[in-house]
Amino acid sequence: MERDNHQEGEAQGVKICDPPCESNPPADTLATSLSLLGNHMFPDPVERNNSTTVNKQELSNPILSDVTEEEKSVDAEPQSNQVTKLEAEEAEISECQNNASSQTLDEGTEDAATDNDRSDSGEFVVAMLAKAKLEEQGIGVKGRSSPLLEAGIQESPAFMSHRDEDVTAESWRQHRKHVFVLSEAGKPIYSRYGSEEALSSTMGVMMALVSFVQSGDNIIRSVYSAEHTVVFLQKGPLVLVCVSNSRQTEQQLRGELLYVYYQIISMLTQASISRIFEHKKNYDLRRLLAGSEKILDGLLNLVDSDPSFLLAAVHCLPLASSLRDSLSQILLKAITPNLVFSILIANNQLLTIVQEKTVIEDARLEPADVHLLLNLIGASSAFQAGEIWTPICLPLFNPDCYFYAYISYLDPPECTVCLLLLSTDKEAFYAVAECKRKIEEAMTAQNSLSLIAKVQSYSVSQVGVSDLRHFMYKPFDVPDNYRQLTQFTSPEMEAPYSSEEEKMRLLDLYRYMHSRIHSTSRPLKLIYHVAERETLLAWVTSKFELYTCFSPLVTKACAITAITKLLRWIKKEEDRLFIRYPQKYSTTPNPSKSSRGGKSDQQDSTENGFLSLL
Amino acid sequence: MPEVSKMKKPDVKVVLLGDMNVGKTSLLHRYTERRFKDTISTVGGAFFLKQWGPYNISIWDTAGREQFHGLGSMYCRGAAAVILTYDVTNWQSLAELEERFLSLTDTANHDCIYALVGNKADLTDPKAQLSPDSDVASEECEESGCPTPPASPASLSGMTLHKQVTPEDAAALYGRILRYKGLEEKSSLPAEKLCFETSAKTGYNVDTLFEALFDLVLPCILRKRNENQESPTVDLEECRGTSNKRTRSACC
Numbered sequence A: 001m002e003r004d005n006h007q008e009g010e011a012q013g014v015k016i017c018d019p020p021c022e023s024n025p026p027a028d029t030l031a032t033s034l035s036l037l038g039n040h041m042f043p044d045p046v047e048r049n050n051s052t053t054v055n056k057q058e059l060s061n062p063i064l065s066d067v068t069e070e071e072k073s074v075d076a077e078p079q080s081n082q083v084t085k086l087e088a089e090e091a092e093i094s095e096c097q098n099n100a101s102s103q104t105l106d107e108g109t110e111d112a113a114t115d116n117d118r119s120d121s122g123e124f125v126v127a128m129l130a131k132a133k134l135e136e137q138g139i140g141v142k143g144r145s146s147p148l149l150e151a152g153i154q155e156s157p158a159f160m161s162h163r164d165e166d167v168t169a170e171s172w173r174q175h176r177k178h179v180f181v182l183s184e185a186g187k188p189i190y191s192r193y194g195s196e197e198a199l200s201s202t203m204g205v206m207m208a209l210v211s212f213v214q215s216g217d218n219i220i221r222s223v224y225s226a227e228h229t230v231v232f233l234q235k236g237p238l239v240l241v242c243v244s245n246s247r248q249t250e251q252q253l254r255g256e257l258l259y260v261y262y263q264i265i266s267m268l269t270q271a272s273i274s275r276i277f278e279h280k281k282n283y284d285l286r287r288l289l290a291g292s293e294k295i296l297d298g299l300l301n302l303v304d305s306d307p308s309f310l311l312a313a314v315h316c317l318p319l320a321s322s323l324r325d326s327l328s329q330i331l332l333k334a335i336t337p338n339l340v341f342s343i344l345i346a347n348n349q350l351l352t353i354v355q356e357k358t359v360i361e362d363a364r365l366e367p368a369d370v371h372l373l374l375n376l377i378g379a380s381s382a383f384q385a386g387e388i389w390t391p392i393c394l395p396l397f398n399p400d401c402y403f404y405a406y407i408s409y410l411d412p413p414e415c416t417v418c419l420l421l422l423s424t425d426k427e428a429f430y431a432v433a434e435c436k437r438k439i440e441e442a443m444t445a446q447n448s449l450s451l452i453a454k455v456q457s458y459s460v461s462q463v464g465v466s467d468l469r470h471f472m473y474k475p476f477d478v479p480d481n482y483r484q485l486t487q488f489t490s491p492e493m494e495a496p497y498s499s500e501e502e503k504m505r506l507l508d509l510y511r512y513m514h515s516r517i518h519s520t521s522r523p524l525k526l527i528y529h530v531a532e533r534e535t536l537l538a539w540v541t542s543k544f545e546l547y548t549c550f551s552p553l554v555t556k557a558c559a560i561t562a563i564t565k566l567l568r569w570i571k572k573e574e575d576r577l578f579i580r581y582p583q584k585y586s587t588t589p590n591p592s593k594s595s596r597g598g599k600s601d602q603q604d605s606t607e608n609g610f611l612s613l614l
Numbered sequence B: 001m002p003e004v005s006k007m008k009k010p011d012v013k014v015v016l017l018g019d020m021n022v023g024k025t026s027l028l029h030r031y032t033e034r035r036f037k038d039t040i041s042t043v044g045g046a047f048f049l050k051q052w053g054p055y056n057i058s059i060w061d062t063a064g065r066e067q068f069h070g071l072g073s074m075y076c077r078g079a080a081a082v083i084l085t086y087d088v089t090n091w092q093s094l095a096e097l098e099e100r101f102l103s104l105t106d107t108a109n110h111d112c113i114y115a116l117v118g119n120k121a122d123l124t125d126p127k128a129q130l131s132p133d134s135d136v137a138s139e140e141c142e143e144s145g146c147p148t149p150p151a152s153p154a155s156l157s158g159m160t161l162h163k164q165v166t167p168e169d170a171a172a173l174y175g176r177i178l179r180y181k182g183l184e185e186k187s188s189l190p191a192e193k194l195c196f197e198t199s200a201k202t203g204y205n206v207d208t209l210f211e212a213l214f215d216l217v218l219p220c221i222l223r224k225r226n227e228n229q230e231s232p233t234v235d236l237e238e239c240r241g242t243s244n245k246r247t248r249s250a251c252c
């Protein structure tokens, strides 16, 4: 999701960021607007918010899909001790800096760069969210119009999960990351925790914030507090809000909101959402999304726990290239008109993917679309014996049209190997189901299922570098050579990252490194970061992006040697680690195996590039 | 499973329709897997092949969500039986059948059989709270290790919920469906035979429902098999694909 934003240059000028002093216009007006919303919600807004940071941007940038990190350019007060300490332990590898191509590395002053303007002020956002809620007990559910929904609500315990959480409880406020979706008219559409009804006035406040800022031809982008970051994303008639205490950057959080938006689009299409709201501004979109909450919940859990989303790349299962090729061949032989993609998945990771070449000339599946598909499969697999046929939109491929997805498990009752066939023809179910029989037959003949069953992700110990605990490696596609799915490879997380908490902690460290690498104001190419319990090294070149985690005792020199070894190992294993040559078919199938050379060249230069640095 | 996947050509098609959350998936799951477990709202539709004696019956479990409304008529094309499902504790779910789902069945066979099924009877009727036979009861015990999710607050507390739809309401709707289809009430199957109250949770009446329906579509199965036999032998050799389609549109 992190792409450079062409809008940014212009944005800088108009961007308003409040230093922590009184009488700054945005905070003031914001306060006023909030108090106008109802005094009951904010007993003392003016007094509290004089140090709130609100990022606004001119409306001339209507598309918020991309991300900026302007707040960094306006550095403010010193941070909490914690942050400073973290920074102090960190240093850039200066010796590499000079050699590392054209881009300059920041050093020293770096420390100040990650700050956001954090202060208690933002407390009020939280306070605001909390206060607003108290209100709603009185308000009840008057906004509800759909009988359909009543049915749903009556039975809400069936939804289990977090839907029926008490939104007035402290525990509700403690969640690491809240996500809300509302319509422009302020109608609640989705809340990650707690039911949308119970939160309707909270969402009302959010919408009031958005529209207040909008009325001044601005767009509200984020609000910072000591503990929370509130990020807004408006996409068409939908407003998405994230309230997070995860320390992730605004940029990353906005990227995550974008995934939520895409998942909604994948169910309804952008065109139909626009049409609906053009037709009726205060339409209750839950009518159409009712029942999809679990899909959105699942997505947000994945976003938190699976680095694929952060890296915007797909994780494929390591597989002997001969086996992967034979699976691709099986898929290539089982085709029918209007079939456009055939994807084989095991344990939520790609085994192989083949695609029609004429229907989607020169196009490829974007990682984000694959993530949405995988999430859909994960969420709909509760009833695994059947063959599912469902419309689905791939928002990055085309946000306005549907594909029809055929989803079936090949190994019931275990249900680990899943076949996904995408057709453009709504009526093609029986033809597509027939393709599955062919695939099943061929796989039985070749004993593929038992071969797949033996496949596992790999252990970092196979790399044979003693201090290396974990890594994530994402090679970049070279569009001129070969357009293929962006992928990354990563070993299992093993001790000391076995528990959920520790896994999350490592991911958070990676997220932190990622934010530094991708900072729009001061991008870094190489970061050597000594954390409390481990040492991390992140490195980005024009060929790849690499995040590594070492034991805390490693020295800089050791780490660099280790990375050299790691890159060699990856090079050696890449046929196994990646889907190297995604194959295409057409109604007259005869897939070419060209462009082999191109890809290898790229990998070679990758390694050489690094070695020349040493 | 290998048996089924060899794609015996389905003899007939049965479709489950009804608002979201009425329990279509749970009913089918109870019937095919003999269990009641947590479900998630169906996306699109799910296709099952059920071996029933020597016959292969395809069953479509469709999504009740409005989002998927557009697909309904596709699932219903050539159906031999449609199970219109509602929730006995929710009047609106019955109303939705008439408002939203009935028109989807326009693509079904002209002699399609319509069953009206009021699910979740366990919430309103003590007799539906008992498992239909000891078989199921013992299974419930086995499952106590991983308890089935509470389906409603009422079932948690053991209370019964207010029943919003009576069998008479269902019978009246059945009459209107016949009229909608332009069928004579006298020459059609009576409401008593085609209106059911079930509980996917306890298994109450679930087998009865499916078995009764399968019995009723048997003539359709036999007719179709007959047609296939009568059809010229060249059909088998030459145009497998087309014969496939033709018979589907002709009968099931």
Ligand SMILES: Nc1nc2c(ncn2[C@@H]2O[C@H](COP(=O)(O)OP(=O)(O)OP(=O)(O)O)[C@@H](O)[C@H]2O)c(=O)[nH]1
Binding pocket: A158, A159, A291, B018, B019, B020, B021, B022, B023, B024, B025, B026, B027, B037, B038, B039, B040, B041, B042, B043, B062, B063, B064, B065, B119, B120, B121, B122, B123, B150, B151, B152, B155, B198, B199, B200, B201, B202
């Ligand atoms: N008490 C009770 N609850 C039931 C019964 N059948 C289903 N439920 C519950 O009702 C909810 C919905 O069941 P599903 O089977 O998923 O409903 P559905 O009709 O398939 O819904 P969609 O797929 O969205 O159209 C689940 O929480 C079930 O546990 C029943 O017979 N009794």
Ligand SMILES: [Mg+2]
Binding pocket: B024, B025, B026, B039, B040, B041, B042, B061, B062, B063, B064
């Ligand atoms: Mg269902």
